Amino acid sequence: MPAGPGPLVVVLLLSLLLLVAGIHGRLQHEEEEEEEEVQDQEGGSSSFTLPVWAPHVPESGEERREHFRALMAKDMRRMMRQVPELMSKTDMFELPMRSALNIAQVGMYVVVVRIGTPALPYSLALETANEVTWINCRLRRRKGKHPGRPHVPPAATTMSIQVDDDGGGGGGSGGKSKVTKVIMNWYRPAKSSSWRRFRCSQRACMDLPYNTCESPDQNTSCTYYQVMKDSTITSGIYGQEKATVAVSDGTMKKLPGLVIGCSTFEHGGAVNSHDGILSLGNSPSSFGIAAARRFGGRLSFCLLATTSGRNASSYLTFGANPAVQAPGTMETPLLYRDVAYGAHVTGILVGGQPLDIPPEVWDEGPLGNDNPEAGIILDTGTSITYLVSAVYDPVTAALDSHLAHLPKAEIKGFEYCYNWTFAGDGVDPAHNVTIPSFSIEMAGDARLAADAKSIVVPEVVPGVVCLGFNRISQGPSIIGNVLMQEHIWEIDHMSTVLRFRKDKCINHQQLNRHHKKASSSSSSSSSSPPPYPAA
Template sequence: MSWLPLLLFLLSTAAQESVNAAESNILTLHRRIEHSNASRLECLRTAIHGDGWRQRMIAGVIGRRRKANEVDVPLPSLESTIEMPVWSGAYTGTGQYFVRVRLGTPAQPFLLVPDTGSDLTWVTCRYRGTTDLMSAVKDGRKNGQRSRRRRAKRIFEADLSRSFHPISCSSMSCQTELPFALTTCPKATSPCTYDYEYAQGSSAQGFFANESATVEFPNRRRMKLKGLVVGCTSSAVGSSFVSSDGVLALGHGPNTFVSRATARFGQRFSYCLVDHLSPRNATGYLTFGPNPFLPPHPSAPLILDPFLQPFYYVAVAGISVAGEVLRIPPSVWNYRRGGGVIVDSGSTLTVLADPAYGLVVNALSHRLAEVPRVQVDPFDYCYNWSSPKAAATCVPSFEVHFVGGARLSPPVKSYLIDVADGVKCLGFTSTPWPGVSIIGNIMQQEHIWEFDLENQRLGFHPSNCATGTLFP
């Protein structure tokens, strides 16, 4: 995953078994800084490096993807529209957002990365038999990979949870429903293991279990969200998870947190990400159920083909700069022809396949030609914004056109981003063609994004992510 120190608000950890069914659940998103002394540019460089690895990981997953299993969710849908409060949060430069989640019985709190590109929810975990388990994991790993213990502040003590139930490797679930499970099965009662690969060369190793999460409502009542598939991760490779306790899988698939939560809360979820340079008293939020703060809004088709899981493809028709539609080949937007566009909360910058990237940055840079250029690695187009000519420059508009007519018109700061004092850069990176384009989280900032899974629509509307407050 890509990664654009202070957690300002902790939710209560008490658990309660029932709650009024006509309510939606909100989990507060916080941003966290990994190295408080790192400059804005250093943080962005780290995030961009992760974006590159993440894009290659996404391409690899799509290339290997086989038809996924259908979702089996016995819980009834609830079409509730309860308004939920928004809490203040913090600015970080890592490119990561964090959500507070309570797992187990009694509940234990953790800070997880909410990732729309992941189909495995996992937490750093300790469990009896871990030594034997990890021997099995290592036997199933690729040659040349090395495991190292992950540094973490919080560890899920699985033995202390009454609701923690390991999934055996001989179970039908392990053999047919968990596509990233390892084939290693020393004996019928051994846990179902995984070696899950991420961007930046990162991976998480452990075993699957069924577990419950405690969710909280505005009136402070709580309920258990049962039947979750959760990874008990005892080892990880890479630096991606140093400042988190794991990942909350928001991807589309039969075993993600989204599949269980939306079955309980109305087949939709939404989030609002604050400005990535926001002060520490600002937060965004993640909701399950209809978003009470989302007014009538434009929407675009979501492509939820099982072949594309866990990613959320959106039907893009084109891009315009300064009101002029660019002549980008239609194949760039067509996932059946090696292209397509996904909405990804785990990528920082917006990634464009080469045919689109060249046209977009050329159109933008042409209209910024009067502003002095500066060299800032790894960006291609950066400008000295302290120059008097910058003050007299009108930055051109940038719009994403979706199939059906909806348009995303982000603020200038979402595509001409601040990387250092007095320096702005075009916030795009390229990927070779054929390749998947990605709408990253900076482009998504200060918008509500609603994923309507039942109707396969992606809704969006400008917002400052504060309760009931929307930009004109």
């Protein structure tokens, strides 16, 4: 017979059973006590409290700036993640972009966007400091429903624009007027199956900027009236539309949920030289935010030289753009200035020498927008760089000291102009002229170093150059597209970082590889003429 378990084994087993029974009893007792406590609470008070501590805010100015910038970055990441990406395997799309200076004699950049169903091309002016995307619109007039355009144009109209030879309507001394022709395409909501107009009764309408709704009537269109800083006016109705874009693999995809202003009235500025505005501003209603939220929270654009030929093309990109990450890329914290984007400036150098500028001119405050008149913003819709007097005076004085020996010229819209034919690199020994270096220093050791043709505007009229700066009575100061040209710029909402570096913007492989495929695919669905054909 096999031997039974020894006394030691029996003792161990009994101990283990007692231990398990004790633990079970304790757990059951705790559960009963918890139930009794909950019942007591139900019979008495119906609430409980937990302590909450306010976050620690640093005292020093620089630490407070970094603290609030981190909070804004967190909020922006939350907003960007609320909308899923358009396609799990798609990380970017691009839109072709050109300078309009040699096309329609206006100092802006136009982006070709295909909007509606079927998708039709529209040439829209790129604006980083605007929140409303609008298109010249033709509506069927319905009394009492929404405004209509008094003159009903055809789908595409050749417009004759009269401009002056002083650089696009400047009214320069002795400048001759000339007429240029551009083709404008009209957006017609009735012919787009994807158009959905907003009504005044909808909450979405009330959240849109510049809306002029006065009645909650469900059948009343959500109307708007916008007056821009340059006094340009646009008004019409809001709706939701889709854009057709060429994604990374070259295929065409729909980008939904875009807020579009169907403009029935435009006045001022250069409204006759493009089909509308493409807004990239920091607002949920802007095209830039709507597209970036679906493509990683990043957008970038490469600005060709403003004087580039009419067939030269660069690009506007949404998503990760490999071209941004290259040697020489600068990074600086991105500041949100209302709907515009800015950076914290630490100084300006001319000829390598720092200028005497009061530091409070650049002090936006810890939140980056506490002092709305301080600091500087980027605006691709503005050509010349506008500076407040405390900055403009030392900048122009330093630059004029290198050009003061040249004969002065009187040109409307500019204070400092000279009779001199611009040399390509800004160096002309025959006339003892060397355009000095000019750079804007920013937080994070970033530096925007401008070329000579960005410091002075060549050939404002034949044989005359002008300093590319103007005075602005109220801040913030504005970096215009002349100073931004021949750079690639990236706005990274996820990291709240502004990146930029020098780039001629003429050799972009991604655009060259897929643009033909996208164009051929979309042209089959539209007989509309190409934007800006030869006159």
